[in-house]
Amino acid sequence: MRYFLSRLGFFVLTLWAAVTLNFIIPRLQPGDPAKNMVQRLTGQTEAVDPAAVKAVQIMLGLPTGSLFEQYIEYLKALAHLDFGVSYTYFPYSVTHVIVQALPWTIVLVGVTHVLGFIIGTFLGAAAAWRRNTKFDAVVSLGSTFLGTIPFFWTALILIYVFAFSVQWxxxxGGYSGAIEPSLSWPFLYDALYHSLLPGLALLLTAPIGWILQMRNNMVHTLGEDYTRLAQAKGLRTRRVMLTYSARLAILPNVTGFALGLGAILGGTLMVEMIFGYPGMGQLFFTAITNRDYPLMQTIFLFTTIGVLLANLFADILYGILDPRVRREAQA
Known part of the structure; x- marks a missing residue:
């Protein structure tokens, strides 16, 4: 029990530090979002009217007062789940803008992340169990080769072959402009059709890390005494592989999977920019470019909370799968 309470306390402390950094970092960036908005409206070559900048600051509700007063107001707003108005998409709220982009990222990156973890873990375990065979050589060398290819090259090749050459x-884009976004079957089918190519680009590289890490971990556990004892007792091959070896070999992968799952809320910038996909990565890039502090802070906050919750989940799962972790914490 002490182990789980210590993990929960660490989560709360880290969350407070992340919220504080989330408040401070955007305010250290140079530039004025109100001035940038006026400059975009009037043109880059025109002089900026200070009165217009002041009016935009009032319209956007930019924070005033000392840094400490702004911090207190920021914490109060977070407590009421009030993330403010987006400077880029004014007058829409930050919550409205994120709600529009978040489902795209969760479906694309979330599904490929889970599939990549499952495929990579099973292939890595099978390669370790059949180590020094042709299957092991094909899986290990193939993963290493694919891992050396830059992701953007893979994505561009897929676009050239399947989008321009064969035109499949x-x-x-995330959907056709002729279809209005809704929960109708035509729109869902069209969105799924548009997500297949970026999803394939992610799936070609997503399992690589899981394959190599799981193989290395399992090769180590296969040499442990408890695995050899299970084999000497004549237990079934599947039980020895999954219960005795893979159960402990998968623990480091669980942490990586959980952290990656939490980071999904931040989107995948490279994928979304190459394929023009309307997800969180593209939204975060727009927020940084336009110094949209409320939108930037909220995306970063959601990503941080997701990673921390995923890490807490991984720690709890660690304690369940490996009782030695709990004993070490109580010692």
């Missing part, structure tokens, strides 16, 4: 898939 659209090159960019």
């Amino acid at each position: 898939f659209p090159p960019v």
Whole structure:
């Protein structure tokens, strides 16, 4: 019990530190979002009217007062789940903008992340169990080779072959402009059709890390005394592989999977920019470019909370799968 309470306390402390950094870091960036907005409206070559900048600051509700007063107001707003108005998409709220982009990222990156973990873990375990065979050589060397290819090259090759050459898939976008976004079957089918190519690009590289890490971990556990004892007792091959060896070999992968699952809320910038996909990565890039502090802070906050919750989940799962972790914490 002490182990789980210590993990929960660490989560709360880290969350407070992340919220504080989330408040401070955007305010250290140079530039004025109100001035940038006026500059975009009037043109880059025109002089900026200070009165117009002041009016935009009032319209956007930019924070005033000392840094400590702003911090207190920021914490109060978070307590009421009030994330403010987006400077880029004014007058829409930050919550409205994120709600529009978040489902795209969860479906695309979330599904490929889970599939990549499952495929990579099973292939890595099978390669370790059949180590020094042709299957092991194909899986290990193939993963290493694919891992050396830059992701953007893989994505561009897929676009060239399947979008321009054979024209099986659209090159960019999350859905066709002729269809109105809704929960109707035509729109869902169209969105799924547009997500297949970026999803394939992610799946070609997503399992690589899991394959190599799981193989190395399992090769180590296969040499442990408890695995050899299970084999000497004549237990079934599947039981020895899954219960005695893979159960402990998968623990480091669980942490990586949980952290990656939490980071999904931040989106995958490279994928979304190459394929023009309307997800959180693209939204975060827009927020940084336009110094949209409320939107930037909220995306970073959601990503941080997701990673911390995933890490807490991984720690709890660690304690369940490996009782030695709990004993070490209580010692």
